[in-house]
Amino acid sequence: MRIDVLTLFPEMFTPLVSTSIVGRAVQRGLVDIVRTNYRDYTSDSHRSVDDKPFGGGGGMVLMCEPVFAAVEAVAGDGGPEPLKILLTPQGQRLDQSMVAELAGEPRLLLLCGHYEGFDERIRTELADRQISIGDYVLSGGEPAAMVLIDAIVRLLPGALGDQNAARNDSFADGLLEYPHYTRPREFRGLAVPEVLLSGHHREIETWRRSQALSRTQARRPDLLEQKRDRMSRTITE
Ligand code: 6GU
Secondary structure, three states: OEEEEEEOOHHHHHHHHHOHHHHHHHHOOOOEEEEEEHHHHOOOOOOOOEEOOOOOOOOOEEOHHHHHHHHHHHHOOOOOOOEEEEEEEEEEEOOHHHHHHHOOOOEEEEEOOOOOEEOHHHHHHOOOEEEEOOOOOOOOOHHHHHHHHHHHHOOOOOOOOOOOHHHHOOOOOOOOOOOOOOOOOEEOOEEOOHHHHOOOHHHHHHHHHHHHHHHHHHHOHHHHHHHHHHHHHHHHO
């Protein structure tokens, strides 16, 4: 898979692409993450990327010129046509099913904005999709792009050491994950649940499933509601 990231701050992505799961996936050639700075596609002597909004008001707006030029240069480099995603708090809210869908694409192009936002024509003419990572405001799209990249890359075949790890993740089946324990068996008087030490794989499975369900009911009843809705749709279809 290839992921192009268009940003004014390409250096922000260095730790992401060189560390942990994403770093290892890059090393293994599972994903190629290519950063491009909009500033390299300016045509004026000041290398301007932003300007004051027409109509007044505070803040600066990312201009069409460098963004269109960067997208056209990067997308037209001969590789597969990328799905162009604008990171914006006005976008569709990211969830695991969206992540899984995007992980199946051959190539993504992520557009990160800064300042007050993008010129509206970038939104309407360049973006295939607009994605938000939640209902709060970040100073720029970069941290959101990093969240998206991490969530996608860990789903690529071979990215995780344990082949089952992604399947058991929270949200993978619409539930929060069950509790995990490791050594020691007792820590400051807190014992590991007996069933996990029993070696009875069926009982362990049942316990984990029941923990996942009760935990989801207690903390995120909305997820169970969604799961019920999905199941009843499947039955009526
Ligand atoms: Cl994608 N961008 C910004 N600037 N803020 C956000 C966001 C994105 N998602 C949530 N908040």
